[in-house]
Amino acid sequence: MPSPHKLLILYTGGTIGMQQSAEGLVPAGGFEARLRAEQQAHPERPVPHWLFRELSPLLDSANMTQRHWLAMRTTIIEAVEEEGCDAVLLLHGTDTLAYSAAALSFLLLGMEIPVVLTGSMQPAGVAGSDAWPNLFGALAALQGGLSPGVQVFFNGQLLHGARVSKGKSEAFDAFGEAQRPRHGQRLAALPANLDYRHPRHVVNLAVLPLYPGLQAAQLNALLASGVQGLLLECYGSGTGPSDNPEMLAALHEAHERGVVLAAISQCPQGHIEFGVYAAGSALAGCGLISGGGMTREAALGKLFALLGAGLCQQECERLFALDLCGELAD
Structure with a gap:
C-alpha cells in the first residue's frame, strides 16, 4: 500500500497527553506543540506529512460515550472529504480504546483509508514512557503503507480493530487480539x-x-x-x-x-x-x-x-x- 500524502492526527485525550493535577492525571491541551518538538528532536524517524485536530472537550477515555464515537467519525469524514487526508492516526485513552476501535471499524465501512488508534500506559514525557514509541511506531507503520480499515498499534504490534481487547491494566503490552474461533459468512457487498x-x-x-x-x-x-x-x-x-x-x-x-x-x-x-x-x-x-x-x-x-x-x-x-x-x- 502507498504511503499517505496527508495524515490526520486526531487527539482525543487519554493518558498519552495527560498532565498531573492535584486530583491525579487529567487530559491536557497543547499536545501538538509537544509532538512537533519531539519530532524535530528525532528527524531520523519516518513520519508522513500530518495535520492536527483535537476532540473538544478532551477526554479521559473512561468518559467515552456513543456521541464521542460519532464526533470522531464526523471529524475523520470531514478530514478525508474536505481536506484530502488519506490516513488517520487517532490518539486515545487505553480504558476504552478497544471499544472505540471496534465502533469505528463498523462506522467507517467503505472508507478506503487506513485508520490507526494508539495511546499509552504512561504519559508522554515520563521517563521510560511508552507514549512516544507507540505514537511514532504508529506513524512509521502508516508511512510504510497500510491496508484500509481500522487497526490498533500498541507495543510494537498492529492489531485488528474489531478483534482487539485490553487485557492488562499496567503493562505496556496491554492489548492483544482475542484468541476466539473465527468462522462466518462474509457480507457479499456493502449496502x-x-x-x-x-x-x-x-x-x-x-x-x-x-x-x-x-x-x-x-x-x-x-x-x-x-x-x-x-x-x-x-x-x-x-x-x-x-x-x-x-x-x-x-x-x-x-x-x-x-x-x-x-x-x-x-x-x-x-x-x-x-x-x-x-x-x-x-x-x-x-x-x-x-x-x-x-x-x-x-x-x-x-x-x-x-x-x-x-x-x-x-x-x-x-x-x-x-x-x-x-x-x-x-
Whole structure:
C-alpha cells in the first residue's frame, strides 16, 4: 500500500497527553506543540506529512460515550472529504480504546483509508514512557503503507480493530487480539445504509453478563428501560438458565416488540453455538442471534452501527450474523 500524502492526527485525550493535577492525571491541551518538538528532536524517524485536530472537550477515555464515537467519525469524514487526508492516526485513552476501535471499524465501512488508534500506559514525557514509541511506531507503520480499515498499534504490534481487547491494566503490552474461533459468512457487498456516509444516531444499548442468581425481575427492569439492543454474555457455547420460564418469557416478549437480542460467550476463547446444549437452544428460541466468536467490544460496536443506521430488527439480525470487516472470519 502507498504511503499517505496527508495524515490526520486526531487527539482525543487519554493518558498519552495527560498532565498531573492535584486530583491525579487529567487530559491536557497543547499536545501538538509537544509532538512537533519531539519530532524535530528525532528527524531520523519516518513520519508522513500530518495535520492536527483535537476532540473538544478532551477526554479521559473512561468518559467515552456513543456521541464521542460519532464526533470522531464526523471529524475523520470531514478530514478525508474536505481536506484530502488519506490516513488517520487517532490518539486515545487505553480504558476504552478497544471499544472505540471496534465502533469505528463498523462506522467507517467503505472508507478506503487506513485508520490507526494508539495511546499509552504512561504519559508522554515520563521517563521510560511508552507514549512516544507507540505514537511514532504508529506513524512509521502508516508511512510504510497500510491496508484500509481500522487497526490498533500498541507495543510494537498492529492489531485488528474489531478483534482487539485490553487485557492488562499496567503493562505496556496491554492489548492483544482475542484468541476466539473465527468462522462466518462474509457480507457479499456493502449496502448503502452501512456505508460511512450514511447518517448515524445514538442508540440505547445494554450489555448483561449471565451469572448464577440473575433474576427475571432484574432482566425485566433492564428491558423495560427502553433498550433497542441487548447483548447477553452467555456461558460457554451460548447457554443460560433454561429452567427459568419467567426469564425466557422476558426475552421472548422483548424480541416480539422489536428489541435486538444478541449473544456472545463469556469465555475469553469461546464462541456461540446454540445447538450444542438444550439450554442454548432455549435461548435461541427466544430470538437471540449468535455473535459467534466476537468480543464484547466488537459485538457492542456492531449493534451500535447497525441500529444507529436506522435498520429494522430483521435487517440488524441478518447483518449481525455476517462478517462485515473481519470480526467473525479470517
